[in-house]
Amino acid sequence: MTNKLHVRKGRFAITCFGRSLLGLALTGFLFSANAGVLPEDRADALYFRYDGGGVVIDGPSVLVRKSIGEHVSVSANHYIDMVSSASIDVETSASPYVDERTQSSLSVDFLHGKSMYTLGYVNSDESDYLAKTMFAGISHDMFGDLTTISFGYKRGENEVFRNLKDPNTGVVANDPNFAETMETQSFNVSISQIITKNLVVTGQYEVITDEGFLRSPYRSYRFFTPDLTSQGLLPEQYPNTRSSNAGSFRAKYFLPYRAAIDTMYRFYTDTWGILGHTAELGYVHPLGKWIFEARARYYTQEAADFYQDIFPRANYANFMARDKELATYSAVTAGLGATYEFKIERFPWLAKGSLNLRYDFMTVAYDDFRDATFSIGSFGTPPANPLPPGQEPLYELEANIIQFYISAFF
Amino acid sequence: MRIRGLMILGLAVLATGCSSIEPWVKPYDRENLADPIMVFTRAPISQDFLDHVFESREGSRGATGGGGGGCGCN
Amino acid sequence: MSARKFIKGLALAAVFALPAFAASTSSGPAPAFQLSGRGGKAINLSQFKGQVVMINFWATWCKPCREEMPLLEDIYKKYKPMGFTMLAVNVEPDPKDAEAWLGKLSKPVTFPVAFDTDSKVSKMYKVAVMPSTVIVDRKGNIRIMHKGYKAGDENVYLTQIRTMLKE
Numbered sequence: 001m002t003n004k005l006h007v008r009k010g011r012f013a014i015t016c017f018g019r020s021l022l023g024l025a026l027t028g029f030l031f032s033a034n035a036g037v038l039p040e041d042r043a044d045a046l047y048f049r050y051d052g053g054g055v056v057i058d059g060p061s062v063l064v065r066k067s068i069g070e071h072v073s074v075s076a077n078h079y080i081d082m083v084s085s086a087s088i089d090v091e092t093s094a095s096p097y098v099d100e101r102t103q104s105s106l107s108v109d110f111l112h113g114k115s116m117y118t119l120g121y122v123n124s125d126e127s128d129y130l131a132k133t134m135f136a137g138i139s140h141d142m143f144g145d146l147t148t149i150s151f152g153y154k155r156g157e158n159e160v161f162r163n164l165k166d167p168n169t170g171v172v173a174n175d176p177n178f179a180e181t182m183e184t185q186s187f188n189v190s191i192s193q194i195i196t197k198n199l200v201v202t203g204q205y206e207v208i209t210d211e212g213f214l215r216s217p218y219r220s221y222r223f224f225t226p227d228l229t230s231q232g233l234l235p236e237q238y239p240n241t242r243s244s245n246a247g248s249f250r251a252k253y254f255l256p257y258r259a260a261i262d263t264m265y266r267f268y269t270d271t272w273g274i275l276g277h278t279a280e281l282g283y284v285h286p287l288g289k290w291i292f293e294a295r296a297r298y299y300t301q302e303a304a305d306f307y308q309d310i311f312p313r314a315n316y317a318n319f320m321a322r323d324k325e326l327a328t329y330s331a332v333t334a335g336l337g338a339t340y341e342f343k344i345e346r347f348p349w350l351a352k353g354s355l356n357l358r359y360d361f362m363t364v365a366y367d368d369f370r371d372a373t374f375s376i377g378s379f380g381t382p383p384a385n386p387l388p389p390g391q392e393p394l395y396e397l398e399a400n401i402i403q404f405y406i407s408a409f410f
Numbered sequence: 411m412r413i414r415g416l417m418i419l420g421l422a423v424l425a426t427g428c429s430s431i432e433p434w435v436k437p438y439d440r441e442n443l444a445d446p447i448m449v450f451t452r453a454p455i456s457q458d459f460l461d462h463v464f465e466s467r468e469g470s471r472g473a474t475g476g477g478g479g480g481c482g483c484n
Numbered sequence: 485m486s487a488r489k490f491i492k493g494l495a496l497a498a499v500f501a502l503p504a505f506a507a508s509t510s511s512g513p514a515p516a517f518q519l520s521g522r523g524g525k526a527i528n529l530s531q532f533k534g535q536v537v538m539i540n541f542w543a544t545w546c547k548p549c550r551e552e553m554p555l556l557e558d559i560y561k562k563y564k565p566m567g568f569t570m571l572a573v574n575v576e577p578d579p580k581d582a583e584a585w586l587g588k589l590s591k592p593v594t595f596p597v598a599f600d601t602d603s604k605v606s607k608m609y610k611v612a613v614m615p616s617t618v619i620v621d622r623k624g625n626i627r628i629m630h631k632g633y634k635a636g637d638e639n640v641y642l643t644q645i646r647t648m649l650k651e
Contacts, residue, residue, distance in 0.1 A: 050463060144433025146435060197439045198442050206473040208471060260447050270469075437612060438575035439603070
């Protein structure tokens with residue numbers, strides 16, 4: 001089966017370097033384990049680069065947070081990423097492409113006694129996806145400021161388009177016959193508790209519900225042709241709802257010398273049958289003007305009910321997916337970071353500045369997703385010695401992630 | 411009579427209970443907790459980017475304190 | 485149930501409820517204490533008897549405490565001639581950090597600073613928030629206890645101190 005039109009796939013197929021960096025505004029909010037104090041004023045400028053599995057994504061991100069008076073803090077972020085994709089999914093179905101995504105967000109925190117009220121908005125734009133998200137939250141300190149309880153709500157409305165490349169002119173534009181929507185809502189609650197003068201723990205629970213067009217307009221599932229020696233491709237079929245529950249626990253402990261260790265575990269389950277476990281360990285060690293950090297993260301996932309690398313036949317079931325994000329796999333990520341803090345006498349308004357470097361190495365091994373370039377080929381070129389479909393080696397990927405950012409505190 | 415006695419005891423416990431959850435970590439003992447290295451997220455701009463990297467390639471989402479949300483990871 | 489039993493029960497409840505109310509008062513004679521100050525000098529609360537004393541519990545790791553310090557120095561300079569003294573009690577287990585921070589101030593503090601390294605005095609004064617400010621009158625009684633510091637609180641201090649200086 002051949003695609004008549006040269007379709008641009010892959011952005012969704014690989015990673016979907018996402019529709020909204022929602023966390024940006026939220027992280028500061030939910031993790032200020034102290035609701036009774038406004039978050040500190042700061043400005044950060046980040047350059048990031050992700051390189052792995054044939055995909056390179058890099059770009060800048062700028063964040064500014066400023067308090068107005070004693071009760072209000074405003075935060076704004078502008079983020080751009082440029083994707084240059086030749087991922088495994090793109091290799092087996094289309095040609096490499098580049099795309100750019102821009103995201104802007106704005107949030108306001110209002111402090112009233114021991115309570116913090118937050119309201120924010122995020123807008124994400126790329127050539128085939130528009131996402132608008134609104135979030136709100138309340139955070140409250142109690143029991144002598146030992147406990148902080150927070151509630152958050154998020155609501156997103158997204159529009160999905162599909163890009164087509166005109167085979168004659170090479171121009172890429174939205175398919176005029178394709179326009180879908182997707183809504184998402186989430187509720188979360190978290191409790192942060194100081195246990196001893198050296199230990200703080202946080203428990204968090206979040207429910208997310210998605211509704212609408214939840215699959216990629218570009219990706220296909222594989223199936224065996226009746227003779228079982230070759231394969232075909234047809235567009236994926238997904239349910240139009242997805243509901244998930246995630247519960248996490250994290251703890252941070254101040255060691256007998258000036259350093260801290262932290263740990264995190266998250267359990268995830270959803271109506272698509274995915275089961276995920278995340279565990280993380282971190283260590284922070286300041287030394288003079290430097291702060292060093294080491295982190296290790298382990299993630300393991302069980303596939304969605306309707307995921308298969310290759311289906312026994314076409315239209316095998318109501319729902320069929322071959323998105324490796326829904327596969328069974330495990331991933332290990334190890335990271336190192338260094339921060340150098342400084343003060344400039346000539347600028348007394350700068351309370352502190354820092355230069356930061358962070359490097360993460362991620363390795364992923366899939367248990368039920370195979371490298372189809374061994375049977376289909378690469379970018380339309382069949383392999384010299386093709387393997388039978390379903391017998392390709394299991395796919396593995398490695399990625400290098402680099403971040404360099406400057407922070408200024410006022 | 412027993413019920414009334416229990417009610418009064420309950421009220422008494424409530425009267426002590428509500429105001430006597432004294433913070434067991436006194437404010438003058440909060441030195442380590444106030445140390446900047448004890449923050450869960452030292453740089454939200456960086457943590458959010460990483461959360462985003464993970465969320466956009468994993469099936470799991472949520473309960474990270476940040477969380478990408480709304481990812482059109484079709 | 486008889487009226488007597490009811491009153492007995494109420495009294496019992498009141499006894500249990502008492503601690504709930506006791507914790508919120510901060511009046512009566514200021515507990516006596518002696519701590520070492522900067523340069524190792526001993527500081528005893530009794531040496532300030534007859535003056536209005538403002539005891540400020542602070543720490544270098546507490547941002548509002550650091551912001552408040554220069555304002556306390558202004559108050560000290562203004563009212564010292566009228567029989568007022570400021571006494572800053574640092575609550576950190578190691579005086580080194582406090583000494584270092586005080587040494588680096590662009591506007592040095594000239595009032596006495598004491599080091600409550602084992603938190604004994606903080607416990608005696610039931611310090612519940614950082615910073616906490618206690619104002620003691622000329623007779624040695626606690627009159628006011630301030631919890632925390634917000635911009636503008638120093639004006640409230642000025643009014644209260646002026647009233648007590650007139651006594």
